Amino acid sequence: MPENVQSGGEAHRSGNRKMRLFSGPLSMFGAKAQIAAHEKDIDFELIMVPFTMKEGYAPKHPEVLRINPKRQVPVLIDGDLEIFDSTQIFEYLEDIKPHPALWPATTAARAWSRRLEHESDEVYFPHIIKLMQLGKASLDPAAEPARAGAAAYYRTMESVLGDREFLGGAYSFADIAFYMAQLFGARWGADMTSETPRLLQWRQRMTARPAVLKVVGPMADYLRGQGLGVPAFLPSRAM
8 A cells, every 4th residue: 555545545645746647538438537537626637648540549658557457548646646447536536535526425326326337337338339349330230239239228327317417316427427438429320319308408418517528628629630520519629
C-alpha cells in the first residue's frame, strides 16, 4: 500500500501536484472517469496518450504500460497512488471528494446504481464491441444480433428509467457509464430510436450537463477532424 494512503479510504495526497488522468481521444472508459472528475470539480491534469485511427494506441504510453497490466487507459496517478479501470478510478474520486455525491444515499439505491453501471459495461457494451469488430456497414449476418441485443437493452433501460429523471433516481455514475456506452452504440449503427422516447429525453439532459460537454465536445471534434461521422445529439464544437 502506498505510504500516503491509509486504510479505510482516506487518501493523503503528496505535495500540491495535480492528480494525473491518462485517457485517449476515443476512450469510452477514459471519458467516464473524466466526466466524473469534472462533476466533482476535481483539479486534474488530463494526459491524452498517443492514438491514431490507423495505429490505435501505439506506441503505448510508458506510464500506462507500467501501471496497468491490461495496457489500457484510463490510468490515474495521485501522489503515490496508481490505479486503473474507470470504475476503480471513480470509486476513488467518490472517496476523496464525497460531495457532490455520484452514488445515491441509501445502501439499496447505491447497490442498484452499481448494478446498472456494471451492466452497461458488461451486458450492453459487448454488443457494440461486436459491431466495432464487424464494421457498422457490414452485411455480415452476425451484425444483426448485436444490433438487436442493443435495441433490447434500450427497451430495458426505458423501463428502468420510467418517469424518473435519471436511471438510479438521483444522478449517478450509472448515468455517466450508460451515456458514454450508448454514444458508442450510436456511432456504430445501434442508436436509440423513437421506441424509447423517455430514454431519448434522458440523453438530452445528459448531453446538456457542463461536465459531459467538457468531454464529449472535444471527442466530437476529434471525430470530425478524422472525417468520421458524429452522432447528431453531440455538440457542433468543443466546449
